[in-house]
Amino acid sequence: MPSREEILAFIKKNPSKANKRDVARHFKITGAARIELKRILKDLMADGLVEKRQKQMLLPGELPPVFVATIRAASSEGELLAEPQNWDDALGTPPKVLILPEKRNKSQGVPALAIGDRVLLRLADVDPGAEAQFCARPIKKLQRQQDEVLGVLSIDPLSKEAILSPVDRKQRELNVDPRYLEGAKDSDLVAVEVVKAGRMRYPQARVTKVIGSMKSEKAVSEIALYTQNIPTEFPEAALAQAEAAAPVSQGKREDWRHLPLLTIDPADAKDHDDAVYAEADTAEDNPGGHIIYVAIADVAAYVTPGSPLDKEALKRGNSVYFPDRVIPMLPERISNNLCSLRELEDRPSMAVRMIFTAEGQKLSHSFHRVIMRSAAKLSYQQAQKAIDGVVDDKTGPLLEPVLKPLWQAYDALKRGRDKRAPLELDLPERKIKLKDDGTVDSVFVPERLDAHKLIEEFMIQANVAAAEQLEAKRAPVLYRVHDASTPEKLASLRDFLSTMSIKLPTIGGLRPSVFNHILAKVAETPSAQLVNEVVLRSQAQAEYTPQNIGHFGLNLRRYAHFTSPIRRYADLLIHRSLIRSLGLGKDGLPDGFEDKLDVIGGEISAAERRAMLAERETIDRLIALWLCDKLGATFKGRIAGVTKAGLFVRLSESGADGFVPASTIGTDFYEYVETAHALTAVHSGETFQLGDSVEVRLVEAAPFAGSLRFELLSKGQIRKDVHAHLRGNRKPERRRRPSKPHGLKRTKPKRR
Structure with missing residues (x-):
């Protein structure tokens, strides 16, 4: 029998093997001797030398493995x-x-x-x-433990009994005490706290917040905020700091108020964090060249490192955008007022001056801390109409001296972009137009204008200049990186393209131009949307990190986000690093902060993915609500995804996504051919492939989940090449047919 000290030593050294059976096995204690071991262990626990946690014995204060x-x-x-x-x-x-x-x-x-x-x-x-x-x-x-439960209230008109159906289907329904409804009505989205629960009945709850009717956009976006744990209320300390902030004076800043910088944004934009201006370069050694100025809101002047505003901005990571509101990274006093580059108002700015050749090659750049004044606030549509010959009272005077030089500079940058050949995916983004009551009016794909592309390219060049400047100064950089596709994803893409007789090179590193060549080959064909979707799925996800691996999609060696510090924390860090490295003030990046960039990069990358998911979920839920009264209607669409379980179909008119279970398709057995992104019938060869045009009937809409279920009305095509892939599959994964109602006889297709 081991001594007490030997047993304690074993438990300390092997916390993962510290139950009674493991101790006995280690010391080879068998038979009746186990009784004595049990007594020793009991004594050790009684003496406080060992404690038992979930069948494991640990030394006091120790943690399990x-x-x-x-x-x-x-x-x-x-x-x-x-x-x-x-x-x-x-x-x-x-x-x-x-x-x-x-x-x-x-x-x-x-x-x-x-x-x-x-x-x-x-x-x-x-x-x-x-x-x-x-x-x-x-x-x-x-998953985080929620202090509140979000759900939809159902109130019985006779008994007045109130039941909460949580938006999270994993949670149980809750009885809500009628005394604590706080004015909530039937079908309202509410938050509740659990006040009493019993084993044999529903938990009891009281309403803590009434959000409103489930038919409104605010209620729908609230679900996404709740499920994604996105903070919506600013701490009192952050709000107090924002309210106490005073406008920044010129001080030692350069005066750029003579430059007619313009903000060009969406028509409904409330904050303006970038302004642009361009002029011809008159230098003799740069014929046809251009000088481009990009001024960015100087958020660093108001949000100092370690302050309450800074801590909350890091926690949020970025602003979150919904169809009718924004959950900002910074309070409105900062984002929509002091830092917003408002028309005809003086504003502090971090600015970059860049010189380009006629072919769009950057010759030089310089960064400045300035005071600027926006000459005008224009929408994308307004600026584009002016260039196309339709001016208004505001754009008329700006057309010749400001707008045309901007477009001439963009023409040069566009030539440089064409030579660089970034990845050119054509995937339109759907937008939702709301009615005054917050419900959906329509879903549309906005037109992509040259005005959008101009601002995008100006911002890309400013971001590149920021990364190059910080590298040259050996200053900390939080890069925006985009890795190349993994070999596994490329192999899958290669197999798919082979079904369309398109070859993807098997040797050497692939550049974006290779993908662009493939996309150009299928452009204006029925397969264009399909190939764009599959190429997108083969790409890695962009992220923030201090380790530079380049940006594959933009085909750039170095890239950092500099142009949107009002809505992205990464940009604020780049501003601070520029301020410190260029000696532009005392509010730059603190010494030693570079050691934290790896962790911060991971945090804000996760916050970005969280925001994107919340935005997408909200759009899906709004569309599901919009289509609730259209059950039984038929729609035209395109297959946007194929899995073993069925088909994802995207409707052509609204862009809404829904699911067709494989078990509801036809009368044959359908199997998944991964390489072809298709479901194909074992016997008939009928095939449904990613990108196919189909007609569907809406049979179910679930607004909480943001999901739609369709019935497929179209017939598939006979694709011998896809069916040949199926025959070559040695271990086909066959879906099961649904059970037939009692009394009906199942008939199997005849085998040939």
Whole structure:
């Protein structure tokens, strides 16, 4: 029998093998001797030398090898600190756990973590330093525990009984106490808190917030904000700092108020963070050249490092845009007032002056901290109409001295862009027009104008200049990177293109021009949309990181976001780095901050994906609500996705996406051919492929989930090449046919 000290040593060294059975196995204790071992372990627990947690025995104050923790703070070095979730208060203050960063380019990495996240951790044998007691590596990011439950209220008109149906289908329905409805009505979207729960009945709840009718856009976007954990209320300290901010005076800034800089934005834009101006370069050694000025809102002048505004901006990462409102990264006092480049008002700005040749090659650039004054606020449509010959009272005087030089400079940049050959995907973006009551009026694809492309190209060149400037100064840079496609994705794309007799090179590094050649080959053909979709899916996702790997999609060696600090935290960091490296003020990047860029890059990359998902979910839910009263109607569409389970169909008129279960298609057995992105019938060869035009009937609309279910009315095509891929599949994954109603006989197709 081992001694007490030997047992304690084993438990300390092997926390993952510290139950009674493991101890017995290690010390080869069998038979009746197990009774004595049980007594020793019981004595150790009684003496407080060992404690039992979930069948495991640990030394007091120790953590199990795998545990759930909540991220509570950041260390002085910017690394995340967590506390174990299930900690016995009798043991004192929960220990701090230093979370080791994930290695980049992992095949299956953990999503970026932030303060407030719940995460499954594995202890690591690494020195935690002075601010923590343990180190751990993340295994999995867990769903946050919600203090409130969001759902739709149903009130019985007779009994007045109120039931909440949570928007999260994983949560149980809740009985809502009629005394605490807070004015909520039937079918309202509300937030509730659970006040009492019983094992044999629904939990009880009280309404804490009435959001409004589920038919309004605000209620629908509120669901996305809730499910994605996007903060909507600014802390009092941040609001107080914003209200106390005073307009920045010129001071040592250069005076650019004589330049007729213009803001060109969407017609409904409330904040304006970039202004542009261009003129011909009169230098003899640059015939036909252009000088381009890009002025960007100087957010760094108002949002200083470590301040309440700065902490909240980092937490949000970016602004989130919905059809009728914006969840801003910064309070409106900053974003829509002090930092917005308003028409005919003095504003502080970070600006770049760039000189280009007639062929769009950049010769030089310089950065300046200035005071500027926007000469005019124009919409994209307004500027485009002026160039096309339809001027108004505002654009008429600006046409010759300002607008035409802008377009002449853009023509030069366009020639440079054509030589650079970035990836040119043609994937129109759908927009929603709302009625006054917040419901959907229509869904449309806005026209892509040269005015859009002009501003886009000017901003790209300013971003490139910022990255080049910081590299030249050996200053910290948080790059915007876009990696090349993985070999696995390229292999899948290659197999797909082979079904269309299109070859993708198998050797050498692929450049965007290779994809552009393929896209040009199928342009103006029925397969154009299909190929654009598949090429997009083969691409990696862009992210923020201090390690530069270039931007594949834009075909640029270095690229950093500089042009939108009002709505992106990454841009604010670039401004601060420029201010510090160029000696443009005392509000630049703090010394030593570069060590935090890796963690911050991961956090704001995750925030960007979170915002994109919330925006997409809101559009899907709004369209599902809009189509609720159109059940049974038929629509024309195109197959936008193919899986083993069925087909995703995108409607041509509205861009709405819905699903056709494979089990509802035809009478044959359909199998998934991954290389062809198709479902094909085993016996008849009838095939439905990504990009095919189809007609469908709407049979179900689920607004909460933002999902639509269709019935396929069109017949598939007979594609021998796809069917040949199916025959070559040795282990076909065949979907099951649905069960027939009782009394009906199932008939199998005749085999040939």
